[in-house]
Amino acid sequence: MSASSRKSAGVPGLRIAALIVAAGRGSRAVRPDDSTPKQYAMLGGAPVLWRTIQAFQAAAEITHIQVVIHQDDADLYRNCAPVGAAKLWPPVPGGPTRQASVRLGLEALAGVAPDAVLIHDAARPFIGADTIADIARSLRTHPAALAALPVSDTLKRANSNGAVAETIDREGLWRAQTPQGFHFDAILKAHRDAATAGRDDFTDDAAVAEWAGIVTTLVEGSERNAKITTTEDLAMAERLLAANDTMMESRSASGFDVHRFTAGDHVWLGGVKIPHTASLEGHSDADVALHALTDALLGSIGDGDIGQHFPPSDPQWKGAASIRFLQDAARRVWARGGRIVNVDVTILAEAPKVGPHRAAMQAAIGAALKLSTDRIGVKATTTEGLGFTGRREGIAAMATATVMLPASLGSSGA
Numbered sequence: 001m002s003a004s005s006r007k008s009a010g011v012p013g014l015r016i017a018a019l020i021v022a023a024g025r026g027s028r029a030v031r032p033d034d035s036t037p038k039q040y041a042m043l044g045g046a047p048v049l050w051r052t053i054q055a056f057q058a059a060a061e062i063t064h065i066q067v068v069i070h071q072d073d074a075d076l077y078r079n080c081a082p083v084g085a086a087k088l089w090p091p092v093p094g095g096p097t098r099q100a101s102v103r104l105g106l107e108a109l110a111g112v113a114p115d116a117v118l119i120h121d122a123a124r125p126f127i128g129a130d131t132i133a134d135i136a137r138s139l140r141t142h143p144a145a146l147a148a149l150p151v152s153d154t155l156k157r158a159n160s161n162g163a164v165a166e167t168i169d170r171e172g173l174w175r176a177q178t179p180q181g182f183h184f185d186a187i188l189k190a191h192r193d194a195a196t197a198g199r200d201d202f203t204d205d206a207a208v209a210e211w212a213g214i215v216t217t218l219v220e221g222s223e224r225n226a227k228i229t230t231t232e233d234l235a236m237a238e239r240l241l242a243a244n245d246t247m248m249e250s251r252s253a254s255g256f257d258v259h260r261f262t263a264g265d266h267v268w269l270g271g272v273k274i275p276h277t278a279s280l281e282g283h284s285d286a287d288v289a290l291h292a293l294t295d296a297l298l299g300s301i302g303d304g305d306i307g308q309h310f311p312p313s314d315p316q317w318k319g320a321a322s323i324r325f326l327q328d329a330a331r332r333v334w335a336r337g338g339r340i341v342n343v344d345v346t347i348l349a350e351a352p353k354v355g356p357h358r359a360a361m362q363a364a365i366g367a368a369l370k371l372s373t374d375r376i377g378v379k380a381t382t383t384e385g386l387g388f389t390g391r392r393e394g395i396a397a398m399a400t401a402t403v404m405l406p407a408s409l410g411s412s413g414a
């Protein structure tokens with residue numbers, strides 16, 4: 001793969017493979033009348049594994065997908081390759097344990113030699129694009145990253161009579177999910193070393209990494225990314241899917257902002273500090289592009305505007321980094337059960353030039369909104385010397401945002 005095509009991936013410069021572990025037999029049958037392994041059970045008209053592969057196929061960060069299957073499942077697998085799954089490699093047979101299957105999958109990927117690998121359970125079909133992006137981003141600065149959720153239930157240890165023996169402090173406890181992401185060479189070596197040492201008892205890859213001394217960072221996962229293990233899990237997944245298909249609605253909204261120039265030597269634009277012959281005047285860092293984006297997101301949920309949530313009269317926002325305002329708007333969308341689909345901003349200015357900073361702006365906005373860069377438009381135009389921007393009196397920015405929200409009954413007025 002050439003350097004330029006590498007750059008087109010969601011995480012610039014990193015080739016990230018997905019290794020999907022589908023070799024398990026499962027001790028708990030999904031349906032009492034059916035011995036089909038759970039990763040091949042039908043869910044909303046498609047096999048669970050199809051949905052899992054599709055999620056990684058759609059993720060801009062992922063460059064290769066390797067699936068490990070049970071040697072007897074070649075026929076079952078045939079339905080599981082999504083149409084046009086260009087990144088998907090032929091499946092390889094697994095081993096007697098999950099750990100052995102992962103190692104065999106890693107060995108199969110060794111020829112591709114990706115920079116990193118995200119190892120994922122086939123039975124987690126609702127893996128979100130945001131979680132994949134979070135882990136991929138984390139691997140730029142950390143050797144390993146694990147999707148996990150903080151434990152919120154109170155934990156009890158039972159004695160042999162089924163009575164409570166003690167209550168366990170849940171402080172600092174997390175539930176491990178997948179994907180679990182690693183720098184490829186390090187996790188391949190860890191798995192080989194574990195096999196050589198006769199250790200075949202690790203229940204996940206983060207445990208293999210821990211044994212090998214690799215520090216794994218926690219990335220907050222999602223309750224939706226649950227593992228389908230039982231009939232009840234599958235029924236719940238069917239309901240989730242049905243609700244998603246019929247009850248989401250798309251919302252689009254716009255934002256606009258202007259800041260005037262004042263004396264200074266830099267501007268903040270799109271979350272990036274850019275040296276310039278003037279600065280923008282404002283109570284916060286005056287990042288006109290992020291202010292327009294923030295208003296577009298707030299507009300999509302009808303939740304006022306940036307001035308209402310962060311009033312200039314409030315001293316706590318003096319000099320504030322506007323990325324905080326954008327993050328707040330994103331959290332307001334998420335709190336409604338919403339998902340940001342894409343955002344787009346146009347900066348109107350004679351100078352400074354935006355092009356050299358576009359990738360950094362996309363990275364800053366992507367980190368705040370948990371979006372891959374192909375969902376973040378950053379554009380700029382001069383106004384041909386016309387108007388206040390043409391006279392270099394200030395910078396304007398306009399933005400749009402599209403979000404998917406659960407449709408509340410009657411809200412459309414239909």
Ligand code: MG
Pocket residue numbers: 257258259282286287288291
């Ligand atoms: Mg503003």
